[in-house]
Each structure stands twice: as C-alpha cells, then as structure tokens.
Amino acid sequence: MFNVLVKYFEKFKFKLDRHTFHWLIFIAILILVSSALLIMLVEPDEQFSNFIDALWWAIVTATTVGYGDKYAVTLLGRIISIIVMLLGIGIVGGITAKLADIFIEFKRRRELGEVEAEYTGHIVICGWSSKAKEIINQILNEDLERKQIVLVADIERDPFLDNDLIHFVRGDITREEVLKRAGVQRAKSAIVLNADENDATTVLTVLTIETLNPDIYTIAEISSSENKIHLKNANVDEIIVNNQINSQLMVRSALYQGTSQVISELLSNESGNEIYIFTADNKDIGNNFLDVFTKYKREDDIILLGIKREDQIITNPANDEKIQAGDKYFYIAKTKAK
Numbered sequence: 607m608f609n610v611l612v613k614y615f616e617k618f619k620f621k622l623d624r625h626t627f628h629w630l631i632f633i634a635i636l637i638l639v640s641s642a643l644l645i646m647l648v649e650p651d652e653q654f655s656n657f658i659d660a661l662w663w664a665i666v667t668a669t670t671v672g673y674g675d676k677y678a679v680t681l682l683g684r685i686i687s688i689i690v691m692l693l694g695i696g697i698v699g700g701i702t703a704k705l706a707d708i709f710i711e712f713k714r715r716r717e718l719g720e721v722e723a724e725y726t727g728h729i730v731i732c733g734w735s736s737k738a739k740e741i742i743n744q745i746l747n748e749d750l751e752r753k754q755i756v757l758v759a760d761i762e763r764d765p766f767l768d769n770d771l772i773h774f775v776r777g778d779i780t781r782e783e784v785l786k787r788a789g790v791q792r793a794k795s796a797i798v799l800n801a802d803e804n805d806a807t808t809v810l811t812v813l814t815i816e817t818l819n820p821d822i823y824t825i826a827e828i829s830s831s832e833n834k835i836h837l838k839n840a841n842v843d844e845i846i847v848n849n850q851i852n853s854q855l856m857v858r859s860a861l862y863q864g865t866s867q868v869i870s871e872l873l874s875n876e877s878g879n880e881i882y883i884f885t886a887d888n889k890d891i892g893n894n895f896l897d898v899f900t901k902y903k904r905e906d907d908i909i910l911l912g913i914k915r916e917d918q919i920i921t922n923p924a925n926d927e928k929i930q931a932g933d934k935y936f937y938i939a940k941t942k943a944k
Contacts, residue, residue, distance in 0.1 A: 637693050
C-alpha cells in the first residue's frame with residue numbers, strides 16, 4: 607500500500623521524503639486498526655458487532671467528523687475515543703501538511719519549467735517571443751480535438767501559468783535533455799522559432815528534434831534563405847524565411863493593393879475565412895478537379911485552393927487534374943468543414 611501511494615506522488619517528478627511519508631501512513635493505519643480492536647473489546651457487542659463497524663468509528667473519530675451513528679458508551683471506551691481524537695488530529699494534520707507541501711512544490715516546479723511533459727500527440731513550440739505568444743493564441747482559437755501545447759524556452763517563469771493547455775519547459779532549445787522533457791519523442795508537430803535571430807540555433811534544434819522523433823512534422827523559421835539547404839537536409843517539413851515572406855508580401859501589396867489584407871484574413875482565425883485541409887473523399891477519386899471544386903463550393907460553400915499529394919503541392923490544379931487516393935485538399939472557408 608505504501609509503495610502504491612509513493613508511486614502515485616512520484617509522477618509529480620520531485621524528491622519525496624519517502625521515510626517521513628511511510629511513517630505517517632503506517633502510524634495512521636496502526637492507530638485506526640488498534641483503536642478499532644480495542645473498542646470492540648471494551649464496548650458491548652450490540653454497539654460494535656463487527657470489525658468493519660469498529661473501523662468506521664475509528665476513522666470518523668480520528669478525523670473528528672463524528673457522525674454519531676457509532677459511539678462509545680463505557681468509560682474506558684470514551685477514554686479510548688479521546689485518545690484517538692487527539693492522536694488523529696496530529697496524524698491527519700501531519701499527512702495533510704505533507705500533501706500540501708507536495709502540491710505547493712509541484713506548482714512551484716511547474717512554474718519554473720522543471721516538470722517533465724508526459725503528453726502524446728501534442729505540439730511543441732521552441733523559442734519565446736511575442737510571435738510565440740501569438741502562435742499559441744492562434745492554436746488555442748482553432749477548432750481542434752487536442753490543443754495541448756508544450757512551450758520550450760530559456761525564460762525564468764511560465765508565461766501561461768493559469769492555462770492547463772500549455773506546459774512550460776525551461777531550458778536551451780538545442781539541448782537533447784530539454785527536448786526530451788518536452789516530450790518531443792511523442793509529439794505530433796514542432797514549431798522552431800528563430801527567437802534569437804540565429805539560424806544556427808534553429809538548425810541545431812531541428813537536427814536534435816528529428817533525431818529524437820523522425821516522424822514528427824517540423825516547421826522551422828530562419829532569417830536567411832541561404833540556410834534553407836541545412837533545414838532540408840535535416841528533413842524539415844516546412845521552412846519559413848522571415849525577411850523573404852515580408853518582402854514578397856510588400857511587393858504584392860504595392861503591385862496589387864489589398865493583398866496583405868487578404869493574406870492576413872486567411873492566416874488569422876479571429877475573423878473571416880481561413881485556410882484548412884482535409885483528405886479527399888473516396889467518392890472524389892478519379893474525378894476531375896473542376897468537378898470536385900464545383901461540388902464542394904455548391905454543397906459546403908468552400909473554395910478548393912489546391913492539392914497536397916505526398917510531398918507535392920499543386921495550387922490551382924488544371925481542370926482535368928484527376929483526384930488520386932490519399933490526396934488532400936487545401937481550401938478556404940469560414941469554418942472548418944471536416
């Protein structure tokens with residue numbers, strides 16, 4: 607029984623005073639059992655006819671609950687009751703204080719990012735900046751079955767302490783032991799931000815992540831397009847070049863006014879339409895893209911932008927492009943269709 611209790615509290619990942627906790631539980635059980643046996647010896651049979659009734663009396667007496675359904679009627683029985691009350695207050699108080707210390711310590715360590723993340727299928731975000739905060743808020747606003755996020759950053763305290771959906775792990779994002787504490791080996795996807803504007807940090811972080819979990823879907827941010835080759839060699843799934851995207855968007859907006867507003871609406875989930883993706887229906891396989899485009903616009907009021915076919919992205923496919931098994935559609939809609 608003692609080992610079961612200790613193993614339960616060990617999940618909080620901090621040092622538990624096993625000796626003290628063992629003795630508190632042992633003494634509590636000893637007092638309850640011995641007092642139950644003693645009360646059966648000194649009290650009439652009609653008052654405590656079996657050990658279960660006596661143990662019940664011992665528990666409610668030691669915890670000073672005192673339901674009154676079972677009570678001592680003899681002088682010796684009342685003396686035993688007083689002793690059980692006094693001892694019970696001390697033992698129960700000690701156990702309660704010990705448990706309070708455990709949870710306070712756990713909360714402190716969680717705030718400092720020292721608690722290991724034990725999730726599966728979560729999203730890991732590496733690096734902290736105002737952009738990271740915006741990304742996290744966008745994920746939380748999405749209509750997802752699982753929104754569990756693990757933030758890995760070398761900052762002092764958890765910036766989302768009151769949000770149970772966000773788990774903070776403190777440390778250098780390039781360190782293997784830090785990423786293991788974030789549960790990267792069990793994560794669904796990882797976003798590596800270029801928070802320090804050092805592409806070498808991003809590359810090293812991605813290499814470590816891919817080593818720990820080759821199946822993870824990684825999105826990495828860099829400042830220079832020259833370093834894209836390093837990320838591709840590291841099997842990064844998507845690469846975002848900061849300056850390149852900003853400059854391209856500015857050019858398109860200068861040439862075609864309003865472009866930035868359209869892109870902003872599609873990328874934000876706060877209002878308007880957004881970009882989503884879903885797997886092609888079996889009924890669509892073999893049909894022309896124009897036919898399925900018309901079908902989804904008419905039936906679901908969504909606009910298909912293109913097809914993701916394995917590692918290939920086909921935007922604005924030809925009208926007679928045949929839909930294949932495993933194809934996924936990129937589409938625009940006000941709400942998630944599927």
